[in-house]
Amino acid sequence: MVKVQLPDGTVVEHPDGVRVVDVLRALSPRLADQAVAAKVDGQVVELSTRLTDGQVKLTALKIDDPEGLHVARHSAAHVMAEAICQLWPNTKLVYGPPVDNGFYYDIDLDHSLTPEDFERIEARMAEIVKENRPFVRYEMPRDEAMRKLEAERNEYKIDNALRAEGDTLSFYSTGEPGKSFEDLCRGPHVPSTGRIGAFKVRQVAGAYHHGDATKQMLQRVYGTTWPNKKALQEYLHMMEEAKKRDHRKLGQELGLFTISPLVGTGLILWKPHGATIRHVLEEELRKELIARGYQLVYTPHIGRLDLYRTSGHFPYYRESQYPPLFESERARMLNRLWELAGEAGEQASPAEIELFSDVAAEHEDLRQAGYPKSAPREERQRRIRAWLAVEDGYLLKPMNCPHHIQIYTSEARSYRQLPVKLAEFGQVYRYEKSGEVNGMTRVRGFCQDDAHVFCTPQQLPDEIAECVDLSQFVLKMIGLTDYRVRIGLRDPDSKKYIGSDENWRMAQEALRRSVAAAALNSSEEVGEAAFYGPKIDFVVRDCIGREWQLGTVQVDYNLPERFGLTYIGEDNSEHRPVMVHRTLFGSMERFVGILIEHFAGKFPLWLAPVQVTVCSVSEKSAAYAAEVAAACRTAGLRTELDNSSERIGAKIRSATMMKVPYILVVGEQEMRNGAVNVRTREGQQYGSFRLSDFLAACATEIATHGEKTPAPGGQAPAVEGASVTHAGG
């Protein structure tokens, strides 16, 4: 006997071995028909699962339950795989899991699928759905299953099987086993192919097998499926809406920024309107930084290579840096010699030996030091370092910290001065790989709102807490209230970290305590620390549900060590300070890009590049409109004047499309009584106001950062992606 406990608490009894679907049917035939899967004691299973003795808790899952939909998506992946295999019989299936908002299937196929193929695949899927064949699960002992897979000569499935756990492997056949399409798969699945919902094949893209860039590239076919046609349409519509707020599109339309291939990939040109937004953000932050005891500094965009050798950034991150600048061939040679001297066992290539032979005619000293490698390594390094002090290459700075450290070391520091908090909107350059560059969110040149706090170990907890508090200040300033904190901790088993256990323990504790004290929603992730210290990242959720990583706070015992930083303590002896690296916005480029999408281009008044557009109704009111515009500007509002010969409707339309918060319509009527007629970009007409009242209201709204932009309602899909949430295939 099986005692089945239903969600409402009632218990029904069935004979041992009863199928889930039979239990449901006994309750309600309709429920049995609607269910796509079920949950037994918290585990999602399919309807054909047999229940054996004891007591279980059972919940039916319909396709509109999240977990039911998940199962349906997994099944849809199988149906799509079957369709593809029918259309292209030499397809090798690899892996096909459900993901957020849909599913995908990785395939190995010589034919490159195109969007035209999608329709054929969908048509074939529709037939399979119509046939409504059952998903039949059958199991085999592992060795028998392996023989079967060997016979099918699909190395990917064999690989999947080798990775699977357990003594038996399960297969799913859509229809009678042996006579129908089948696939190695853990399941569970919907009862039959007719139950996968309203689907669409959406796109195809490359994906590495097991996500390993050294492995072969497969085709990943993405599809989506929803409980019904309406939900599918809503989803597709939402994707369109998300596209509309794409910062690249809005940046173009609103004249915020541009990218010129002639300037370079991933290098942002801030147009006046975009620059205004950035300027406002920077000013707001500067004011706060000064209030909190930060000191603002400026440092150059480049620095000597030796600076970055000392910091460890060069050549360690060479792959993601622009190539070094060398003033002379000798400087280039010195750098190469330094690299060779530093890396035991590295051999110079014949071409290099030739280069050195050629140039060595003019630089006999280098030849002596570098080739042949007669001198001991330490000696060679010492001599090269001495030359480098005279002649060296330069690097576009990948980070600001080495420069800030030089400011720290430029004077003797007393414990009385600490903490020293140096802040800079510092431009840095990182050579992102070509495929990574994307709009403003992933660029090769960007401005960090960077700061470095140099403090005593005792001050560290307070300083971290201060950084956390400042981060919250910034997020609040923008109105990004939905965020969490990720604490990146050291993986005790990994060797990649430097520094003493005691330092790590202290730093991690300080981070934890600060986050806890601020009562932040946080998660800890082991192995996510920087190699020199633990960190916390602020992850915000924008108004359509996407997550973005913004600021970060990192504790660093490493650079103070490498640069030999000191301060004189109370005991009149030298001590080593601790550094905290932190950014709040992250990068100005990325942050503004995120804001564009978050606000869908409708910036709140205080941030809007153009706050007011004054539109004259006719030429008769043009002079008055100019007066109004001038008054607005005097009051500090970023104002545009439209005295063109267009009709008022066209002027309003054009300002509305530029998403200007307030449109002031002024005609003869307003002129007579010194008024302005206020209209918003949302189309609301506030009517006539005295100009002074309007200006006062704007001043208040700006000062309070009043949220004038209602977030669009409804929930949008998370970023299109492939977070695998269920094993399958």
Added chain:
RNA sequence: GCUGCUGUAGCUCAGUGGUAGAGCGCCUCCUUGGUAAGGAGGAGGUCGUGGGUUCAAUCCCCACCAGCAGCUCCA
């Protein structure tokens, strides 16, 4: 960096083996209009770059560059 797709006017996009079009924008003129597009005329393109095939290439082929989607990566 990898796989696939794309590259035509400032923007969004049609189009053809015989050197090109629309809408919006821009300029000029007319219009002086009261809350999301008034009318007319005009200017503007080496069809991403470089090779190749061809009598002839914007179109077909190759390479490169750039963009897009995804994968991988992000001190």
